[in-house]
Amino acid sequence: MTNFRLLAAALLLTFASSLPAAAQKLPLNELSRYLNSFQTASGAFTQVNDDGTISEGRILIKRPGRVRFEYKPPEDMLVVADGDTVGIIDGKSNEGPQGYPLNQTPLSIILARNVDFSRARMVTDHSSDGTTTTVRAQDPKNPDYGSIDLVFTSNPTELRQWVINDSGGSRTTVILGDLTTGVSISNDNFVILGIGTGSRPER
Template sequence: MDKTRRTLLAAPLALALLPGAAFAQQLSLGEISNYLNRLQTATGGFTQINDDGTISTGTIYIKRPGRVRFEYDPPEQSLVVAGGGAVAVFDGRSNVNPERYPLNQTPLSIILDDNVDFTRANMVTGHTSDGTTTTVTAQDPEHPDYGSIQMVFSSNPAELRQWIITDNAGAQTTVILNNLQSGTSVGDVLFNIRRETANWN
């Protein structure tokens, strides 16, 4: 997996945590699963910290199950779209667009699944709390070689604040979510890879 693909596809969602947050009880795996299953649509800003230390910003659109879109701000010339069981990576520096691969072979598919269940055997490899947030590390129990995703959640109410994806080569990408709004209107057209390919070319 080349560096560009590793960076854009590994996109873990890392959110800056609010300072001075009150002590919060650790969220259970069931509570976190229920939160993600209720999160049908969402939009917000993100800051992505790539494995090489470079930083990108942009807008994220989520429509579960199976759909997410990362629009990167200029001067970044990139777009990542997941839909129809595939992930397409558009890179302005590449002569071949998009690069595609199966969504189910990326750790991001874990939280985009139709039925998220972190209580499944061998899925969760870490579940901790620092008194303010709950951190869960998960992998595909049938394919741990695909990598893992580490998610950070705040409590009261539960909210996804950050994720870090470690890909199969050990590279990490962190995405910090800014003002993630759930229940927003998100059109299916945003996840149409064929349409984006026509627009990009």
């Protein structure tokens, strides 16, 4: 476990050292504008789990409400949000796919049709370390669902990582590679088999 935590720390340090020089804190309206500027995106991701283990894979985003995390071996896992449900398909489990309401997860904040960080009680922290701007956001009506820390760089504005702080106190960090936006992504990528949700119509 110690080795995994050392790897995680080294990975985060590498991410920080690759960022550009000091920059001013990005305003909330600019961060909202950036997230609303694209509907689709794809790219690589590295995930640092709460126990320090590290996973890698590819992410597909199709707003509103859809995201797909494809994990590389040795992981045998797929996580898909179809607009209403987050399905977790673990190939090593005998229990079958597990489903959770998307609107009860902090990820729904950035998958919304219209992201608006100016909403009352949505943003609980907005800070800069001189290199990145970090926003902590939550569902204003249901703060008990957890929060998400979004880390942005500037020139141009880009989302570089997020941290999910769930209601149970665990933290999952997703470090993004360069996202390609405006790509064509079929809705077939967001069908959750075995839960009975199916694909959702465009909204």
